[in-house]
Amino acid sequence: MGGHGPSTDWGEDKAIGFKTTLGLWLFLLYVLVYSGFIWINVASPETMAVKVFAGQNLAVVYGFFLIALAFVMGIIYDILCTNKEYELNEKEDSDK
């Protein structure tokens, strides 16, 4: 048997622990917001019709918010991870 192992080699990453923990927390936060969306749809669907912003109802605003939130959280995650990689790894490694 064979064929395992990464397709490219790179240096040791000492920030793995930090990135894993941060990823898990951000994931749980998003799950919470996403669950809220599902919950309102199931428990109180009429609430979704309430106009909340610029003539838009909650369904549209919440939907757009979920899409935007994924991107914003992604940017935050990348900034924090990159900083940690610079801090813990040698600069040439984190530049890869």
Next chain:
Amino acid sequence: MIYNASPFAVAIFVAFVLAVLWMSSFFAKKTTTSKGYYAAGGDIHWGVNGIAFAGDYLSAASFLGICGMIAFSGYDGFLYSIGYLAGWVVALFIVAEPMKRLGKYTFTDALNNKYNSRGIHLTSAISTLIVSLCYLVPQMVGAGSLVTPLLGMPHYVGVILVGAIVIFIVATAGMASTTYVQFIKGALLIVASSVLSIAIFVHGIKTQPTENYHKFKTINATVANGEVTAIDSGEYKIIGAQQDAKGHHYVKLNKEGVNTWWALTEKDGNAVLEEALSVVNAKNGEVLYNGEPKDAQKFYQVGHASKIIVDGEEVTDSGSLGPFKFLATIGDSTIVRFQKTIFLDKDDKVQLWYQNPTSGKDIMTPGLKFKVKKGSTFMSKLDFVSLMIALFFGTSALPHILIRYYTVPSPKAARKSTILAIAAIGFFYVLTLFMGLGAMVTGVLDVQNSNMAGPLLAKFFGITLFSIISAIAFATVLGTVSGLIVAASGAVAHDLISNYFGIPLTDKGQVKAGKIAAVVVGVFAILLGIVFEGINVSFLVGLAFAVAASANLPAILMMLFWKKTTAKGISASIVVGIISALTMILLSPSTFEVYGLLPSDAPIPMDNPGIISIPLAFITLVVVSLMTQKDAVGREKQVA
């Protein structure tokens, strides 16, 4: 519906396909190693990979399926956009970097990194094959839907065309060509969709979308004992009447030898007959569209607003609208949707689409397709939750998405490419709401095929936009199918032949085996694509997500985060996930409809299996892992 091919559209389409084939041949010359074939050499820039992710992900389901579902069911179609995008959060925060750190060519490599188990090789390769096939079917269906209005050819021609081109692409160049095709196509799709959305805003909403839009007639009727006994028209004669399963009444009228069907309804307290669309399959094999042969072209494209409210005022033409104003106007207006019903008229099968004026409030909230409001049951709500869970967890379990992590040089590049993908995909998904609602009100819908809504909307704004968007959408299908076939062929050649059966293959031998597998999988996909014509592709992709999430995600997550996970636990979880998800889908109401049976006869009263099959796979993994702790080999080896 009859579609006539435009030479210009055909020229653009052919040019696009030739460009893709040229690109494929170009990269074929550079691909001589298995690393080149399966992982594009592992040195793709994260920016290119991020947009290629978008290209892979914005498949037929997104442009054709979601736009179509929004056009027919309003906000419920947008739920797919939300769920598909949310799934990238799992990919970014949980899966991206570990997958890159642990894998080589296939996601099996990552899964099996610390176990080196033959069982995992076998089960995850089978899972990759099944999920890829489930995902391939809607892509092929989408290809057929595109070719019909573009080239005026039957659905099956589109399916065969895509299959043949993709087999050529994959069997020549592999992942490098797939990546660059997806990069260019992903970028073009987003640009073209933005242009289409702007065109919608400029056009606004009109009660009469075009001058040629069919004016649906209404005739006053006299009803006695529930039967229409007379009508207020000298032109038409009553020659029959039927009821559907819901008890709605329909009347067959004759004018100058042509029979048409009308729906009995009420307007201002009076009984009226409203003109409907119908397809009648006669016992003698004849098929009539609104009472006439297809060539007469009397089967109209539809979709319009019956009442438009802008800033509290009723108007017939909203004029140009901004994006938010467009959504708000739809929400305040009344849109005529065409609802399908089927009944028998003596020996003839009648498919009828009647007008259903729907308030904008209902269109802009969930509930038209997924029963979460009026008429909902516990099971219908559970079905909705199940869908949202499968969409959320499915993305990061899709083989053709996971293998893209092996084309970039480092875990950091994997992370950055995922974030770029989220930006590009998220932006596109916002546009799907505008495009779907735009199609709903511009009189472009073909009631027989929701998948055509997006391309037909583009056609409304001119043949140039239509040709470009259709060519891009076709390339979308080509690229996604290519990625899926690379993933499936990798599972066969790398995981099964080389790793499970232990057949020693040279580097070139692995590439050759992958190419042969690509041809076989491609032929299967063509056959299935022809069988499933007419089913909404987003719905089909939703099911593929459920199978992927059930089969692969519990194994991936537990392998990463639970140290007691064993190889046998992973294998068992994959098997249980696949079997439970597939069984539930095959016994669901929607699949019963595909069989030609009554959906109410389905033994499982929900379409989406995720809420049962995903936890079942998790539980199986935990139980089997705890039972096989003594057998665990290499457990101490930590995730690098």
